[in-house]
Amino acid sequence: MTGLSYSWTEDVLSPLGETGVMIRCGDTISEAVHRRVMSVCALLEKSQPQGILEWLPSFASVTLFYDPLISPYHEICGMLLHELSKMEEATLDEPTTIIIPVCYGGELGPDLEYVATEHGLTPDEVIAIHTSGDYLVHMIGFAPGFPYLGGLSDKIATPRRSTPRLRVEAGTVGIGGKQTGVYPVTTPGGWQCIGRTPLALFRPTENPPSLLAAGDRVRFASISLQEYLEQKEGER
CATH class of the missing domain: 2.40.100.10 (Cyclophilin-like)
Structure with missing residues (x-):
């Protein structure tokens, strides 16, 4: 694995409605950004953060939905930044x-x-x-x-x-x-x-x-x- 050269700061997170958070993984549509998106999904799959219900990958972001009665927005964001800051590029399975x-x-x-x-x-x-x-x-x-x-x-x-x-x-x-x-x-x-x-x-x-x-x-x-x-x- 190699570290992801991307700045996981607060500005990569933004609210989406009342129970969603969007994680921005880049500003372009490319295979490099796609790999970063899939690495975030792999991280979420592995860590299964408390309160998060599901997540959906897109071109350059991952949107996740959470239960605010379990983890409010500020806690979700804090947990995400902590996990993202130490994230390494996932070893992805050979694509089908x-x-x-x-x-x-x-x-x-x-x-x-x-x-x-x-x-x-x-x-x-x-x-x-x-x-x-x-x-x-x-x-x-x-x-x-x-x-x-x-x-x-x-x-x-x-x-x-x-x-x-x-x-x-x-x-x-x-x-x-x-x-x-x-x-x-x-x-x-x-x-x-x-x-x-x-x-x-x-x-x-x-x-x-x-x-x-x-x-x-x-x-x-x-x-x-x-x-x-x-x-x-x-x-x-």
């Missing part, structure tokens, strides 16, 4: 890599042509770039099981749609700026839809219900429409 099959384009990926045109590429070139990426799950949010994936090539990074769709089907793979992600449930959304996976990312009857977790790695694999339909049937 999940291969997500995707049928690109057509009705399942109506924005593939637009993304290609925006970058002077062919749809096949966009697919090749998207499937060559090694993506990091920075956080789960927006909708149950929705992964925010870092590592998208600048060659296909595309702004969100100016007008969001009222309905984006579950399994849709999208691009939003410099990120890519997968809609785990049917919901409105504004990302550029380039394909769809037959995999269910949100599985409410399982524990955990999300196929992916912060810290996982994702790779996409292109499949045909027939393969999509067959695998979709197998998921039922």
Whole structure:
């Protein structure tokens, strides 16, 4: 282990509502800040501080919720600063890599042509770039099981749609700026839809219900429409 070169002072803590505390782990979205976020989560998991109910990692912070009847805010903050000041970088487990099959384009990926045109590429070139990426799950949010994936090539990074769709089907793979992600449930959304996976990312009857977790790695694999339909049937 090596010490984390980060200043854990009072200004990294801020209240969130009446029973939450946000721990700021950095000011950028990067793998270094992500590792710091996961180190804080590992610390909380190991120490199980009194009064803390749960914690959630995000791009550059960890939000925790506590029971103020057990430990009031000032005690929580004091305990956190004490623990953080002596924290070392966690030895994280080897990340799990999940291969997500995707049928690109057509009705399942109506924005593939637009993304290609925006970058002077062919749809096949966009697919090749998207499937060559090694993506990091920075956080789960927006909708149950929705992964925010870092590592998208600048060659296909595309702004969100100016007008969001009222309905984006579950399994849709999208691009939003410099990120890519997968809609785990049917919901409105504004990302550029380039394909769809037959995999269910949100599985409410399982524990955990999300196929992916912060810290996982994702790779996409292109499949045909027939393969999509067959695998979709197998998921039922």
